[in-house]
Amino acid sequence: MIEPSRGGALPALALQGIDKRFGATRALTSASLRVHPGTVHALLGENGAGKSTLMRIAYGMERPDAGTIQVRGVTVRFDSPARAIAHGIGMVHQHFTLVPVMTVAENVALGGHGTLDLQWTISGLHQLSERTGFALDPQAHVELLPVAAQQRVEIAKALMRNARLLILDEPTAVLPPSEGTTLLRWLRGFADQGNAVVLITHKLSEALSVADDVTILRRGRTVLAARAADASAASLTSAMLGAADSGDRPIHSPADRHERRTAAAPVFRAERITVVDPAGIVSVRAASFVIGAGEIVGIAGVEGSGQRELLRALAGRLPVASGTLERPNVVGFVPEDRHRDAVLLDRPLTENIALRGAGVRRGLIDWRAMGERTESLMRAFDVRAAGPRAPMRTVSGGNQQKLVLARELGAEQSSGPSAIVVENPTRGLDVRAMAQVHDRLRRARDSGAAVAVYSSDVDEVLELADRVLVVYAGTVREAPVDRDPVGRLMLGGEIDGSD
Amino acid sequence: MDPTEPVRSRFHAARHALVQEAALTAMVVAAIGGSAALLLFLVGFPILQGLAALWTGSFGSWYAFTSATLVRAVPLLLTGCAVALAFRGGVFNIGAEGQLLIGAASAATVVLAVPAVGTGAPIWIVAALIAAAVGGALLAAAAAYLRLRYGVLEVISTIMLNFVAVHVVSYLVRGPLQEPTHVYPQSATIDQALRLPHISGAGRLHMGFVLALMLAVATGWMLRYTAAGFRLLATGESPSAAASAGGIDVRGTTARVFLLSGALAGLAGGVEVLGVTFALYENISPGYGYTAIAVALLARLDPWRVVVTAVLFGALEAGAGAMQRDAGVPSTLVSVIEATLILAAVAVQAIRSRRPAAFDTRARSVDA
Numbered sequence: 091m092i093e094p095s096r097g098g099a100l101p102a103l104a105l106q107g108i109d110k111r112f113g114a115t116r117a118l119t120s121a122s123l124r125v126h127p128g129t130v131h132a133l134l135g136e137n138g139a140g141k142s143t144l145m146r147i148a149y150g151m152e153r154p155d156a157g158t159i160q161v162r163g164v165t166v167r168f169d170s171p172a173r174a175i176a177h178g179i180g181m182v183h184q185h186f187t188l189v190p191v192m193t194v195a196e197n198v199a200l201g202g203h204g205t206l207d208l209q210w211t212i213s214g215l216h217q218l219s220e221r222t223g224f225a226l227d228p229q230a231h232v233e234l235l236p237v238a239a240q241q242r243v244e245i246a247k248a249l250m251r252n253a254r255l256l257i258l259d260e261p262t263a264v265l266p267p268s269e270g271t272t273l274l275r276w277l278r279g280f281a282d283q284g285n286a287v288v289l290i291t292h293k294l295s296e297a298l299s300v301a302d303d304v305t306i307l308r309r310g311r312t313v314l315a316a317r318a319a320d321a322s323a324a325s326l327t328s329a330m331l332g333a334a335d336s337g338d339r340p341i342h343s344p345a346d347r348h349e350r351r352t353a354a355a356p357v358f359r360a361e362r363i364t365v366v367d368p369a370g371i372v373s374v375r376a377a378s379f380v381i382g383a384g385e386i387v388g389i390a391g392v393e394g395s396g397q398r399e400l401l402r403a404l405a406g407r408l409p410v411a412s413g414t415l416e417r418p419n420v421v422g423f424v425p426e427d428r429h430r431d432a433v434l435l436d437r438p439l440t441e442n443i444a445l446r447g448a449g450v451r452r453g454l455i456d457w458r459a460m461g462e463r464t465e466s467l468m469r470a471f472d473v474r475a476a477g478p479r480a481p482m483r484t485v486s487g488g489n490q491q492k493l494v495l496a497r498e499l500g501a502e503q504s505s506g507p508s509a510i511v512v513e514n515p516t517r518g519l520d521v522r523a524m525a526q527v528h529d530r531l532r533r534a535r536d537s538g539a540a541v542a543v544y545s546s547d548v549d550e551v552l553e554l555a556d557r558v559l560v561v562y563a564g565t566v567r568e569a570p571v572d573r574d575p576v577g578r579l580m581l582g583g584e585i586d587g588s589d
Numbered sequence: 590m591d592p593t594e595p596v597r598s599r600f601h602a603a604r605h606a607l608v609q610e611a612a613l614t615a616m617v618v619a620a621i622g623g624s625a626a627l628l629l630f631l632v633g634f635p636i637l638q639g640l641a642a643l644w645t646g647s648f649g650s651w652y653a654f655t656s657a658t659l660v661r662a663v664p665l666l667l668t669g670c671a672v673a674l675a676f677r678g679g680v681f682n683i684g685a686e687g688q689l690l691i692g693a694a695s696a697a698t699v700v701l702a703v704p705a706v707g708t709g710a711p712i713w714i715v716a717a718l719i720a721a722a723v724g725g726a727l728l729a730a731a732a733a734y735l736r737l738r739y740g741v742l743e744v745i746s747t748i749m750l751n752f753v754a755v756h757v758v759s760y761l762v763r764g765p766l767q768e769p770t771h772v773y774p775q776s777a778t779i780d781q782a783l784r785l786p787h788i789s790g791a792g793r794l795h796m797g798f799v800l801a802l803m804l805a806v807a808t809g810w811m812l813r814y815t816a817a818g819f820r821l822l823a824t825g826e827s828p829s830a831a832a833s834a835g836g837i838d839v840r841g842t843t844a845r846v847f848l849l850s851g852a853l854a855g856l857a858g859g860v861e862v863l864g865v866t867f868a869l870y871e872n873i874s875p876g877y878g879y880t881a882i883a884v885a886l887l888a889r890l891d892p893w894r895v896v897v898t899a900v901l902f903g904a905l906e907a908g909a910g911a912m913q914r915d916a917g918v919p920s921t922l923v924s925v926i927e928a929t930l931i932l933a934a935v936a937v938q939a940i941r942s943r944r945p946a947a948f949d950t951r952a953r954s955v956d957a
Contacts, residue, residue: 407833423833431833434826441819448823449836451816494834 180248388555488523646911684747686878692855725855
């Protein structure tokens with residue numbers, strides 16, 4: 091591994107040989123990161139590569155199992171963020187940690203020590219604004235501020251505690267493009283004053299345009315540390331995605347896929363559809379594609395690319411703003427947040443089955459018939475539970491997910507091909523439950539269902555999919571079922587590797 | 590799974606539930622008796638005499654049971670159902686008291702506006718009861734609007750609206766509805782013909798009891814067996830899942846829960862005016878709308894069980910009156926006993942809500 095060298099200056103932050111386990115999962119294996127003063131450092135990696143965990147360790151939110159942390163050449167141990175802050179490290183999380191009803195000054199003062207002197211905080215904020223060109227009204231109420239300003243409050247919190255190294259987790263993901271550019275320009279200026287910035291991101295273009303150095307994590311290991319000037323989009327992409335490890339995952343042969351594809355009659359047909367998310371941001375632009383009966387179409391995309399809204403439009407949970415989307419009247423939907431969006435945790439399994447179609451049902455519910463239907467679905471999908479009257483909460487995650495799948499596939503009805511949209515179907519499930527869920531999705535496909543499945547794990551998409559659609563910045567493109575082209579499209583490149 | 594298993598387990602479940610129910614009732618009665626005895630002892634009143642008065646005043650005779658206990662159970666039954674329905678639907682309506690007061694004022698306004706009572710009396714009574722329900726629903730609608738439009742927590746808005754209702758009644762009985770002599774802060778007495786008829790052979794117990802019983806049965810039936818009731822339960826349980834997985838109109842359902850709950854509580858006020866007080870005055874409710882929360886919680890938010898808990902609390906209110914009269918126990922002490930029971934109800938609820946965890950371990954072993 092090549093470390094970029096920076097003359098004799100001590101690194102602002104150096105993480106070396108960091109190991110971290112969460113139960114049986116290895117989040118980090120001997121990961122390292124070296125951030126030099128005066129630089130913006132991009133930390134890249136796929137979802138779950140360990141970027142956030144590494145930075146949470148640097149900020150004292152997690153303790154490493156092994157490895158050393160050095161700040162300007164001094165070895166430190168952080169047992170809390172307070173210790174990290176004392177060493178001049180500040181972190182801006184993706185989800186802000188602000189009290190909405192408080193003013194900017196009150197939020198900044200929060201977490202301080204001793205007596206509360208708001209006047210001091212306010213004058214400090216004014217000085218900060220002058221020094222850094224940071225527009226912030228100390229008396230404004232945080233909840234009334236736009237997202238970009240709230241983010242500035244988070245940064246101000248760190249700066250008021252004399253942070254010289256700022257860690258920002260996906261800071262531009264929540265911003266409109268113009269605000270994102272402004273932030274990046276400001277971060278550049280902050281670094282130029284001798285400070286340092288770590289930018290957690292999965293946007294290649296961002297990393298290449300603003301960063302001096304790049305570190306890439308893959309599956310918890312540092313696989314690349316280089317100067318941005320020496321890197322290209324292609325080299326970064328291949329480092330992020332790695333070589334496809336075809337050995338441990340069974341993948342259907344291309345011939346097999348091709349056969350299914352030609353047999354498919356369209357179930358979903360999208361013609362230049364645009365989808366706007368509830369906050370009013372255009373998430374999907376002019377997307378055209380077809381999903382046929384008897385195929386699994388995998389959807390890939392890095393977080394925030396618009397796939398979430400695309401899935402909800404397919405499932406009929408979000409309206410299409412323009413273009414035409416032909417879809418069956420009833421589409422099953424398995425959302426990623428099962429506990430919030432799919433089940434009634436404290437109600438019996440039977441009521442969870444009855445939930446589907448509850449909005450349009452009239453008159454009385456025949457609970458005896460519903461109980462029998464639940465039992466037959468439980469048998470068909472091998473759902474292990476004390477019985478149909480057991481509360482959903484008492485059933486394991488894998489069995490909950492199987493029951494949701496059973497419900498959404500409407501497996502007992504034989505009228506026409508069913509359609510189902512599935513989002514991160516195996517999140518939080520163990521290996522065995524994962525295999526069972528995959529098996530159910532394939533069986534549904536084999537019995538003629540149109541299946542659209544998104545997973546933040548690209549390998550899961552590739553494993554299940556007969557065809558792949560990649561969403562990048564709201565545009566939808568089809569890719570061959572292969573890791574390299576899918577990965578390149580996900581990061582904004584072209585199928586053939588050209589930028 | 591053994592094919593006979595469901596039948597057997599259902600039987601066991603039913604028996605288990607019955608035993609639980611009996612155990613709970615015994616606990617509640619013990620709590621009442623125990624706390625009453627303890628308080629009487631602490632304050633130095635003769636324990637046996639006090640407890641005897643509590644009993645004779647509530648269940649001691651047919652007259653006490655019907656004219657005291659059941660008469661007080663009627664408003665508790667209606668407001669208890671209002672609270673149970675609201676809580677089930679995820680609406681924390683603490684405003685049953687205010688809705689009751691507005692209901693009482695609405696009913697009184699209607700019957701006092703009748704110029705000359707002829708053969709149309711029953712129609713006026715029905716109109717007054719409808720006005721009571723509408724009045725209660727309108728007050729709840731204000732809270733519903735605030736919540737759905739501005740996200741104001743109904744826990745706060747409904748409590749605030751209770752004060753509004755108190756002062757509306759206060760204004761009415763000193764202003765537009767004041768009795769003709771303009772001496773007392775109360776309305777004129779309602780004409781005999783416009784009162785709810787008494788149930789024959791049941792003392793002062795009026796037809797409002799039958800109405801309340803029917804509505805409690807209907808509310809419980811709706812929650813158990815109708816699609817609309819299930820939408821309400823699902824919305825209360827998880828609005829996001831109800832919307833996403835069930836395609837339920839969550840906002841519409843929530844609005845309906847507010848209105849239905851307010852209507853039931855308003856009706857309680859109407860029934861009270863037309864069946865018991867025969868006039869509108871300021872302290873027409875001794876806090877029925879607040880006691881209703883304990884009534885509903887103790888009934889585990891099931892309108893059918895509310896029938897039992899409302900009678901229990903009705904008995905307590907009635908027995909308390911008797912204790913004051915016959916044993917000279919001051920009413921403050923009686924309030925303490927009631928408060929103890931309400932605390933016990935909340936504690937029972939808290940213990941119950943912890944139960945799923947124990948269930949969890951059992952189910953997990955099935956799962957493995």
